[in-house]
Amino acid sequence: MEADTAPVQKGRPREFCTDRALAAALQVFWSKGYEGASLTDLTEAMGITRPSLYAAFGNKEALFRKTLDLYETEKLDYVGKALAEPTARAVAEHFMRGALENQTRKSEPHGCLDVIASVACGEEAASIREEVLARGATARRKLVERMQRARDEGDLPEQIDPESITSYLYAVLQGMAVQAGAGASREELERLVETALLIWPSH
Amino acid sequence: MEADTAPVQKGRPREFCTDRALAAALQVFWSKGYEGASLTDLTEAMGITRPSLYAAFGNKEALFRKTLDLYETEKLDYVGKALAEPTARAVAEHFMRGALENQTRKSEPHGCLDVIASVACGEEAASIREEVLARGATARRKLVERMQRARDEGDLPEQIDPESITSYLYAVLQGMAVQAGAGASREELERLVETALLIWPSH
DNA sequence: ATCATTCAATACTGATCGGTATATATACTG
């Protein structure tokens, strides 16, 4: 086929960079949630007009899904690295320190986009909520498997259930996100993480 | 003064019970958040008209503050009891089991109103957010004091900082609320609580 | 019975929501 022929451009080229615009949209959604971010908020931050946004991204929902992709690849990249750590404790530590960094970065909104989007979601945006939850469930499954492996390797006490310790670790991470969004300082959350690590189960 | 003279009633008496209406409003705010709950949602659930709502409760914000009062006294009554438990571990257990019960009751919305209201709050409702956070801060302070006492009594290991263990326990509770709101089953959260109790710090 | 007072129902306000129709400007292709 002719799939790899040079894509000849027709018509007037767009005057803005979609990647930069998407990054700006991420900041807005991250700080205001899906429903809390109005098209006016978005277009002002992205520096484009409404029709440009719709031409480039489809609609508000499609734009949000693209920002979720960006958030995952750019801000949640620590998740993959955490799962590769050699021990359950190191996995947990990497998760918590990664979340801490991501949720309290000075130049960006505090808290976690996924938590904000799943909690602050009216029934009008139910499909958004399910999208976020589905993505979270996939990541969660990997963590369960990692904890199962850790127990198989004798790396986690036998009385600790992989599913349960995953729910537990997720709760700590989500709680951190809630507190970061509510204005907790990085130092406060650092001490929280240290405490969680202090009592992490071992033999 | 004449403050305690019999309050003679004038005019037509209202036809609805404000307590019942407030309880209905609580259900709506609890499941949709402050901004997510429209006046139409509220009046339909409360069984009254818009002008009746404004006459009886002031406005949406005042109504929400009154539902916060109701929520605290009726749904968060376990907090006071938890603080009275004899050991730090028993305090934590009472907190977690109380939250579990409150967040997964079958006849009511899942999750925690305070978490929903503080996370899902646009800047339009900043005063609401601050109100919720202020109430939470008061409760938090009591828990810090309780943990301090526990450490003074040798009930909590010395390397555990009262502030930090409070942040930690709060994170677990908030994480439970996030998961309950996202559809986690009661059994799942029960196992989470058991795991948290299993690793609760002791000598 | 009449008055004063309050409640309740309908219908409305201006503002904002997400989304779009229309018109014009700017590029590439031939």
Place this chain on the structure above:
DNA sequence: CAGTATATATACCGATCAGTATTGAATGAT
């Protein structure tokens, strides 16, 4: 130079938001 295709800008759409003006009904006090 057309001719075509796409981007932008302005101005608008119906729906919904929180809140209210108006009107008529229901009560207690006189």
